[in-house]
Amino acid sequence: MRFAYFICVLFVFSWCATAEVAGRIEHATFKGSTPLLLGDLIHFTGGTAERRARLANVELQWPENKMMLTASALQKHARSIDDQLGDDWTTEGYKQVFVKQCWRLSKIELEKKVKRYLYKSFNSEYVRFRNVKFSGNEQDLCLIENPIHFDMEMQNVAVVFERQRVNILIEDRVVLSPVLDVSIEEKVAVTNVAKRRGDRILLSEVSWEWVPTSRVNMNELGNSYNNLIVTRNIKRGGRLKSVNTKIRPDVLKGKWVELSMRSGGISIKGKAKALSDGVIGETIQVVLDGQGQSISAKVVSKGAVVVSN
The missing domain is CATH 2.30.30.760 (SH3 type barrels.)
Structure with missing residues (x-):
């Protein structure tokens, strides 16, 4: 029994000593030009406390003629210290960490520019953005270039979500991708009378209301409600959607x-x-x-x- 217990303890100890260490870069922030340790940039978990401490206390060399350290450079430092980390060991999170100099992007200017961009991209007759707010860590709004003039884009301009990522561009290069909270309201069509399956939708029976929504699709805004029929029963005050209406056919099945x-x-x-x-x-x-x-x-x-x- 004691022998089995000893083997079990030995196995657990051995497993802990060789357990994989994970690393995550949680912020892309300005770190100044003072001496920097690997643990200042990477949060280590797993393995033993001794391994984590050895990795965290590695002093970093500042990159020459560069304004930032990349995740790949930090991973290389970690692998050179801990030979148990394989060649494919990588960190999660941010891909770069600003180190030498930081130009702070104005939170207010960012919010204003994103709001203008959204209104420029969407028809304000059918959608409005009540509030656009960056609620993250303002230290993350740190650029390696002076953002006197910057542009922005979204990967999918047709759809906006209440948690929306945007790309900040300087000279057509993406330098930052913050996430903003967007309060969205959409103008939707509702029926003033109850409708049964097969009924026609009359424009005189349709009214419009502003409702909060978690996402809005440009291609679904301002649909025509002329020449529609009901495919599912709709209560009075119910929204007209693609799931409960369709265009009245010009050719009928079986005719x-x-x-x-x-x-x-x-x-x-x-x-x-x-x-x-x-x-x-x-x-x-x-x-x-x-x-x-x-x-x-x-x-x-x-x-x-x-x-x-």
């Missing part, structure tokens, strides 16, 4: 339509039965009168389709 077949300079007209609903511009399957095989045809007008070769 006969006028069919034109064009091949070169020859045009043949006839009748066909639609196998699905369709709106102008869509391609649907139809069955020719007196035949059982379906073919593809394009809806060109109400009750009419064309087959082209």
Whole structure:
């Protein structure tokens, strides 16, 4: 029993000694030009306390002719001290840490510029941004270049979230990517009367309201509510969405339509039965009168389709 206990303790001790050490760079901040330790930039976890202390107390050399230390340089320092860290050992978090000089980006200027950018990108008739606020650590608004003039962009300008990341650019280079809190309101259509599946939406029955939302999609704003039918029952005051409405079909499933077949300079007209609903511009399957095989045809007008070769 004692022997088994000894083996167990030995195994646990050995595992702790060789357990993987993890590192995370939590802030990209100005560190000044004073002596710097690896532990000032990387938060180490795992392994033993002795290993973590040995790594944290490594004194760093300032990079020559550079304004920052990169994560890859810090990882190289760590691997040179602890030979148990493999060649593929990497840190999480930020990819660079500012060290020698910092130009502070104005929090107020950042918020104003992001708000102007959003209003420029979106139709203010259907969306408004009540508040844009940077609530992170202002020390993270640290640039290695003087931000006298800076631009900004979003990776997907069509969609904005209540927690939105933006890229700060100087001379078309991304130098910072802060996250801002955005209070969004969207103008939505609601029905003034209860609607059942299959009912038409009349514009006289639609009103508009401003509602808070966690995201807004530019491609979904200001949709036309003319020529819609209800696909799911909607209560009075309910929102009109793509999940409960659709465009009223120009061709109805199971109904006969006028069919034109064009091949070169020859045009043949006839009748066909639609196998699905369709709106102008869509391609649907139809069955020719007196035949059982379906073919593809394009809806060109109400009750009419064309087959082209």
